[in-house]
Amino acid sequence: MKLAVIPGDGIGSEVIDSALRVLRRTSRVIDSGISWDVFDWGAERWLTDGVGLPDGAPHLLRANYDAVLLGALGDPRIPDMAHGREILLGLRQGLDLCVNYRPVVLPGGTVHLYRENTQGLYAGVGGAIRRGGIAEVAIDECVYTRETVERFLRYSLSDLQRRGSRRVTLVHKSNAVPNTGSLWQDVFRRELREFPDLAGNEQYVDAFCYHLVRNPTQFDGVVTSNLFGDVVSDIGAALMGGLGLAASASISPDTGFALFEPVHGSAPDIAGLGIANPYAVLMCVVLLLRHCGFDIPADALEQSLSDAVRTEVTTPDLGGIGTTDQFTGEVLRQLDLKL
Numbered sequence: 001m002k003l004a005v006i007p008g009d010g011i012g013s014e015v016i017d018s019a020l021r022v023l024r025r026t027s028r029v030i031d032s033g034i035s036w037d038v039f040d041w042g043a044e045r046w047l048t049d050g051v052g053l054p055d056g057a058p059h060l061l062r063a064n065y066d067a068v069l070l071g072a073l074g075d076p077r078i079p080d081m082a083h084g085r086e087i088l089l090g091l092r093q094g095l096d097l098c099v100n101y102r103p104v105v106l107p108g109g110t111v112h113l114y115r116e117n118t119q120g121l122y123a124g125v126g127g128a129i130r131r132g133g134i135a136e137v138a139i140d141e142c143v144y145t146r147e148t149v150e151r152f153l154r155y156s157l158s159d160l161q162r163r164g165s166r167r168v169t170l171v172h173k174s175n176a177v178p179n180t181g182s183l184w185q186d187v188f189r190r191e192l193r194e195f196p197d198l199a200g201n202e203q204y205v206d207a208f209c210y211h212l213v214r215n216p217t218q219f220d221g222v223v224t225s226n227l228f229g230d231v232v233s234d235i236g237a238a239l240m241g242g243l244g245l246a247a248s249a250s251i252s253p254d255t256g257f258a259l260f261e262p263v264h265g266s267a268p269d270i271a272g273l274g275i276a277n278p279y280a281v282l283m284c285v286v287l288l289l290r291h292c293g294f295d296i297p298a299d300a301l302e303q304s305l306s307d308a309v310r311t312e313v314t315t316p317d318l319g320g321i322g323t324t325d326q327f328t329g330e331v332l333r334q335l336d337l338k339l
């Protein structure tokens with residue numbers, strides 16, 4: 001297995017160091033081994049030679065690697081995040097990563113959240129005139145194509161079926177946003193017919209947020225559009241115990257090519273202190289191993305993470321006294337007992 005690794009900015013490279021230590025260990029139990037190349041795309045490169053995502057990068061990645069592991073992007077010296085948008089949106093669109101999967105792992109079960117990742121309000125359609133004056137007009141259009149909604153839902157529903165899920169909720173707002181809303185409802189209802197084991201229901205996003213906070217594990221699978229998914233998955237991260245725990249996978253339904261990244265950003269407030277929580281990135285490694293068919297090391301790592309998180313060497317965001325390095329060491333110790 002060959003990975004493209006993009007550490008990125010701030011704590012991105014700190015948590016990626018931790019991921020690479022764990023990958024080196026898991027590589028020993030995989031016949032073909034795991035190797036990787038590291039790409040320096042991020043703030044430093046942008047500031048020195050103006051390059052965000054080099055031309056042809058998506059093609060280079062898809063042609064030579066099995067998956068991408070990304071740390072985080074974001075740097076106070078680039079306040080508009082221009083480099084981050086170019087790299088993240090460029091990879092999502094260039095690699096057709098329209099399915100974003102974020103597991104919300106809770107004591108009572110896991111909520112499987114799927115967010116459409118390329119269109120909707122993030123399609124980049126819109127504009128503004130008369131900037132700054134009282135006559136200013138600003139428009140961002142919500143754009144969905146039936147093709148993308150279909151490919152997204154078909155992949156997400158079959159992924160849920162593979163996980164043994166029994167229920168799936170479409171989160172929408174078709175009362176207030178009727179055009180894209182009814183497109184989503186129509187495709188959802190049609191696609192569900194192909195998955196007789198999945199019971200579908202539909203919920204308005206506001207009501208969904210209310211119920212998610214009050215009783216999260218009443219939900220099993222959740223499918224939603226780009227903006228709703230962005231917001232709802234941060235609630236999911238908070239329910240889990242913080243951004244330091246939340247992992248995500250972005251997948252192309254056609255090729256299966258995937259990019260794994262923690263949900264958190266580059267955390268400039270703690271960058272360089274050595275206390276970033278590597279749990280989220282290590283959970284990404286779990287998702288990555290499973291995606292590539294290596295279930296045994298994936299299960300062992302997932303169990304090691306849940307054992308390590310019960311010790312006192314968790315990082316300060318979880319109330320512990322550990323550093324990134326110490327927590328990673330504990331995960332490796334647990335992993336040695338299991339592999």
Ligand code: NAI
Pocket residue numbers: 011015071072073074075076081084088243244261263264265266267268269270275276277278280315317
């Ligand atoms: P952030 O996720 O970087 O940090 C939010 C808060 O959570 C901070 O107090 C931070 O210390 C804490 N935190 C986050 N991850 C942590 C971890 N692994 N361990 C311990 N504490 C952790 O979000 P923020 O501050 O809004 O953004 C910082 C930069 O990151 C910005 O430039 C932003 O644009 C970028 N960003 C990038 C993302 C990405 O690469 N996908 C996602 C979110 C933000």
Ligand code: MG
Pocket residue numbers: 230231234
């Ligand atoms: Mg977000």
